[in-house]
Amino acid sequence: MPQFLDASAPDFEERFTALLSAKREDSPDVDATVARIIDDVRNRGDAAVIELTSKFDRLELTPETLAFTAAEVDAAIEGVPGEERQALELAADRIRAYHERQMPQDQEWTDETGATLGWRWSAVSAAGLYVPGGLASYPSSVLMNAIPAKVAGVGRLAVAVPTPDGQVNPLVLLAARISGVDEIYRIGGAQAIAALAYGTRTIAPVDKITGPGNAFVAAAKRRVFGKVGIDMIAGPSEILVIADKDNDPDWIALDLLSQAEHDESAQSILITDDAGFGRAVAQAVDKRLETLERRAIAGASWRDFGAVITVRDLDEAAALSNRIAPEHLELCVADPVGLGAKTIHAGAIFMGQYTPEAIGDYVGGPNHVLPTARSARFSSGLSVMDFLKRTTLSRMTPEALRAIGPAAECLAKSESLEAHGLSVRARLDRLNG
Amino acid sequence: MPQFLDASAPDFEERFTALLSAKREDSPDVDATVARIIDDVRNRGDAAVIELTSKFDRLELTPETLAFTAAEVDAAIEGVPGEERQALELAADRIRAYHERQMPQDQEWTDETGATLGWRWSAVSAAGLYVPGGLASYPSSVLMNAIPAKVAGVGRLAVAVPTPDGQVNPLVLLAARISGVDEIYRIGGAQAIAALAYGTRTIAPVDKITGPGNAFVAAAKRRVFGKVGIDMIAGPSEILVIADKDNDPDWIALDLLSQAEHDESAQSILITDDAGFGRAVAQAVDKRLETLERRAIAGASWRDFGAVITVRDLDEAAALSNRIAPEHLELCVADPVGLGAKTIHAGAIFMGQYTPEAIGDYVGGPNHVLPTARSARFSSGLSVMDFLKRTTLSRMTPEALRAIGPAAECLAKSESLEAHGLSVRARLDRLNG
Structure with missing residues (x-):
């Protein structure tokens, strides 16, 4: 049973605050282990990576077999059925089209003093993309990370994907191929992050590392941050659905379950202005949980972190949504655009009953790497940026320096930074003398 | 004596690599102390902040005196001389004008399937700005942090500035007033970061914290990251000047010294295609170091981390610059625009001999909070973003879902995420049936 909350109940504020602050994930403390692995890779390079891969993935590599060859990729993706290949290509095309629109403009202008000002955008030279192995090895995540990098103009994009016992998901390789990935390494864990950040004889270092991973990968990304850039450290997935009674309870139930099935720590919340509709959705969830393949995971998530909140009106729903700052927000109401204008803090908004969140996971176009754990208050999903x-x-110009230089000199003096002031004064004296 | 390197010498690569990887800063390990302080503030709120302020700043506060009142700010800034006030206002106007141009555009479009896609930018609701006390209490940094926040549309902007023994820099208060800061608290250190991130009875929590600080502040920012957003953790300042022989050696010397005087760990590097000019600049530095107020600091920085590199031509200079990825890059050459197009990785570029870097610290318009420690390879200076x-x-629309829904369903199945696929299938069945 999920929690049922009523926004007009006297204990609502207390219960809602508890819901917001529920700790959904206990990260194991792997920091010391990860620090040792990173040091080892920094010191011994390829040899360390190969040893650790043997130990953790039961796979014997050499410097020559660290990377997949083009022929190996060809062979692996040959067997992918046409339907899946076409679906991946459709997804890639839509993701590319969306992200191409994100490219920011350079600017340059001359101001009233004659000074020329502006800025210029440029791509990072090399990026690394971590792709988990095993169950969480999602080809869609390859597209969502690799395509923005290539659209941005990243010259060299390297993927690290562990292949335990030599097993690899051909769709991951196909997604990498479709996205224009340049190198694919059969390595994972903290050792892969260390190799990408610091480089080895075989693997050239990158400037930025993105992509999801387990606790070891997350800890390694935190450690190498500064040496390279990293994306966010994502928490378990979340969805908030705001729905009025004019919806099919089963559709809304499936949308809630499509987050819950990711992870026992995922969180699915429904806010509705109709208590009866809320109960109907909860019943539909229970019914679907009888047969859903991942019912153990989805059921645990729904039981432990799910919630159905009844509000008096949709303005109250918007206010609660802004406190939740959900990763995914579905607006299944008569006027989703109007309600969307009031829901300020959200990673991604899906409007109307024909936009299930799953569309955004694959083929909508926007990125599915989004801020979790209320961080949509201050951060954004992955993008070309x-x-x-x-x-x-x-x-x-000399004129511009005459116009604004004296103010710089004055402020430098007030901050006791004499050389700053003198660097301006020496030029002004020449110009004025 | 700084290092003299010649790019055509056989040992150049080795020496240049050593220069790039020189460890310039030892951060003391204050993490355990900071963790205790943050826990204390989370548990005891105002009482903890007040006790810690008494202990570290020798200042007795109450919840009522944590914040400056408007009258207190008025009184403190009354004595600021007109010249300094005008200089701050000129700087603020120019910084505001530059950053207003950075505001990104929302977009929305309808694609060929009939789907409406787009994105919307919104400001964080509340931001906190840390301002160091004492020597490093720079009013220019208040402008550089606060103005982008206000231009972005941050509703509530709170400053924390420690006032050891009750001493405060009136220019800091004036800069905060000019920038439109909403609240100013007399607190500092890790306790200030904790109060801003978690809130106390008196201080409401913020969503994002920016601004420089000592090792305690930096460690606290790292710890609260995730609960709130933070800006970069800045390292010591750096400048790279690329200059041909048609420059006044004294001007270039002053530009190098204006980074060196910040910090013994700062780094100033000159690259020139004329060895004689390089020696002349080094002599000019020595001469200025005889009288410079901060000669102890600037001299140590120049001696320990300064370098003069002679190259064969400016293309070689650009290639080295891209490996250094400097925070500040001055191009004092005949064609700075042409050379600027080749220097891809830099936080800020200052073009031509009339653009000393100090202009950018105060009144140029661009932000002076810039990526250090080679992080310009993957990150940018502070901005409205x-x-x-x-x-x-x-x-x-129903049509759009019919067009792309099946591909989403296919990919969901391939990732074994059944509910994802069903959430699409249930809608398609209704539409098709």
Whole structure:
């Protein structure tokens, strides 16, 4: 049973606050282990990576077999059925089209003093993408990470994917091929992150690492941050559905379950202005849980972290949504655009009853790597911006320096930074003398 | 004596690599102390903040005196001389004008399937700005952090600035006033970061914390990251000047010294295609170091981390610059725009001999909070983007869902996420049936 909350009940604030602050994930403390692995890879390079891969993935590699050859990729993806290949290609095309629109513009202008100011965007030179092995090896995540990198203009994109016992998901290789990935390494865990960040004889270092991973991968990404850039450290997935009574309870139930089935720590919340509809959705969830393949996972998530909240009206729903700051927000109401304008803090919004969140996981176009754990209050989903950086530009003329230089000199003096002031003053004296 | 390197010497690669990897800063390990302070503030709120402020800043506060009142700010800034006030206002106006141009656009479009896609930018609701006390209490940094936040549309902007023994820099308060800061607290250190991140009875929590600070502040920011957003953790400042012989050696010397005077760990590097000019600049540095107020600091930085590199031509200079990825890059050459197009990785570029880096610290317009320690390879200076986040939007029509839904269902099945597929299938069946 999920929790049922009523926004007009006297204990609502207390229960809602408890729901918001529920600790859904206990990260094991693997930091010491990860630190040793990173040091080992920094010191011994390929040899360390090969030893650790033998130990953790039961796979014997050599420097020559660390990377998949093009022929190996060809062979692996040959057997992918046409339907899946076409689906991946459709997804890739839509993701590419969406992210191409995100490319920001350079600017340059001359201001009233004659100074030329502006900025320029440029891509990171090399990026690494971590792809988990085993169950969580999602080809869709390869597309969602690799395509924005390539759209941004990343010159070299390397994938690390562990292949325990030599097993690899051909769809992951196909997704990498479709996305334009340049190198694919058969390595995983903290050793893969260390190899990408610091480089080995075989694996050139990258400047930025993105992609999901287990606790070891997450801890390694935290450790190498600074040496390279990283994306967010994602928590378990979440969905908030705001739905009025004019919806099919079964559709809403399936949307809630499509987050719950990811992970026992996932969280699915329904907010509705109709208590009866809320009960109907909960019943539909129970019914679907009787037969769902991943019912053990989805059932645990729904039981432990699921919630159905009844509100007086949709404005109250928007206010609660902004406190939750959900990763995914579905607006199944008569005026989703109007309600969307009031739900400020969300990673992604899905509007109307024909936009199940699963569309966004695969083929909608927007990225499915989104801020979790209320971080949509201050952060955004993955985009081309994660693979770009901005250089600011300025060029003074003598006239511009005369106009604004004295103010810089004054402020430098007030901050007791004499050389700063002198670097301006020396030029002004020449110009004025 | 700084290092003199010649790019055509046989040992150059080795020496340049050593220069790049020189460890310039030893951060003391204050993590355990900081963890205790944060826990204390989370548990005891105002009482903990007040006790810690008494202990570290020798200042007795009450919940009522944690914040400056408007009258206190008025009184403190009354004595600021007109010249400094005008200089701050000129700087603020220019920083505001530059950052207003950074505001990104929302987008929404309908694609060929009839799906509406897009994104929307919104500001973080509340931000906190840390301002160091004492020597490093720079009013220019208040402007550089607070103005982008306000331009982005941050509703509530709180400053924390320690006032050891009750001493405060009136220019910091004036800069906060000019920037539109909403609240100013007399607190510092890890306790200030904890109070901003978790809130106390008196201080409401914020969503994002920016601004420089000592090792305790940096460690606290790392710890609260995830609960709130943070800006980068800045390292010591750096400048790279690329200059040909047609420059005044004294001007270039002053530009190098204006980084060196910040910090003994700062790094100033000159690359020139004229060995004689390089020696002349080094002599000019020595001469200025005889009288410079901060000669002890600047001299140590120049001696320990400074370098003069002679190259064969400016293309070689650009290639080295890209390996250094400097925070500040001055291009004092005949064609700075042409050379600038080749220097891809840099936080900020200053073009031509009339653009000393100090202009950018105060009044140029671009931000002076920039990526250090080679992180310009993958990150950017502070901007309005640090105070905005993007929500992606999608809305399918029945036709759009018919067009792309089957591909989503196919990919969901291939990832063994049944509920994802069913959430699409249930809708398609209704539409088709």
